[in-house]
Amino acid sequence: MHWTLVIPLKPLARAKSRLSDAASDGLRPGLALAFAQDTVAAALACPAVRGVAVVTDDALAGRELGALGARVVPEAPSGGGLNAALAHGASVVRRARPDGAVAALNADLPALRPAELARVLEAAAEFPRSFLPDAAGIGTTLLAASPGRELRPEFGVDSRARHAASGAVELLPADVDSVRQDVDTGADLRAALSLGVGPRTAALAALLLPAGPRPLRR
Numbered sequence: 454m455h456w457t458l459v460i461p462l463k464p465l466a467r468a469k470s471r472l473s474d475a476a477s478d479g480l481r482p483g484l485a486l487a488f489a490q491d492t493v494a495a496a497l498a499c500p501a502v503r504g505v506a507v508v509t510d511d512a513l514a515g516r517e518l519g520a521l522g523a524r525v526v527p528e529a530p531s532g533g534g535l536n537a538a539l540a541h542g543a544s545v546v547r548r549a550r551p552d553g554a555v556a557a558l559n560a561d562l563p564a565l566r567p568a569e570l571a572r573v574l575e576a577a578a579e580f581p582r583s584f585l586p587d588a589a590g591i592g593t594t595l596l597a598a599s600p601g602r603e604l605r606p607e608f609g610v611d612s613r614a615r616h617a618a619s620g621a622v623e624l625l626p627a628d629v630d631s632v633r634q635d636v637d638t639g640a641d642l643r644a645a646l647s648l649g650v651g652p653r654t655a656a657l658a659a660l661l662l663p664a665g666p667r668p669l670r671r
């Protein structure tokens with residue numbers, strides 16, 4: 454099964470506020486963009502991924518992620534926040550391909566590895582709706598809807614429990630740490646660096662963290 458991913462990204466100037474313990478106001482927009490670039494590049498390199506749609510109104514992010522090969526979808530005129538943006542992105546994707554499989558993926562997965570994403574999507578293909586919990590075990594990094602199923606995103610605080618309560622099946626395939634490691638705090642960034650991040654995040658992290666850069670993702 455081939456998937457179209459929907460990746461939400463709020464305006465960079467407001468992104469990653471919880472990273473203030475590790476990065477100043479001036480650096481966070483660039484880091485948020487680097488996370489999104491490494492996430493999108495890895496997603497597009499996954500053989501199970503047919504395409505990536507990024508839902509954003511941020512002009513710079515739209516240009517940069519479009520240059521990587523993502524389709525850029527503006528926010529719905531009515532706004533409505535993260536879940537509205539995901540539902541809107543999924544409906545735009547389904548308009549082009551009504552019978553396609555769709556999955557929402559966080560934009561803050563700088564360690565994402567294509568082969569690990571492929572394992573998650575292979576597991577997701579077995580169920581109508583399914584999700585992958587984040588590394589902290591509280592949130593969600595991926596929510597998948599097989600052909601003919603609505604995405605029904607419920608991201609946000611405690612989204613693992615809310616996605617489970619909505620009837621989505623929790624996926625826990627082995628060896629998919631890079632798909633679960635979202636980065637909200639400085640501790641998350643260090644965990645991602647130890648998994649090995651993509652090149653844009655590695656370059657910026659080298660400026661930020663006194664311990665210096667870890668090896669790039671292989």
Ligand SMILES: Nc1nc2c(ncn2[C@@H]2O[C@H](COP(=O)(O)OP(=O)(O)OP(=O)(O)O)[C@@H](O)[C@H]2O)c(=O)[nH]1
Nearest residue numbers: 461462463468469470471508509534535538560561
């Ligand atoms: N398109 C779109 N994406 C959003 C919106 N709100 C949040 N996101 C994205 O959804 C993901 C999770 O969002 P949050 O946890 O709220 O924000 P964050 O920037 O990751 O981190 P914090 O500022 O620390 O909360 C990130 O990729 C955000 O950029 C929205 O209204 N529209």
Ligand SMILES: C=C(OP(=O)(O)O)C(=O)O
Nearest residue numbers: 592593608609610612637
């Ligand atoms: C929105 C979510 O992610 P974050 O950890 O970025 O808040 C979530 O887990 O549902």
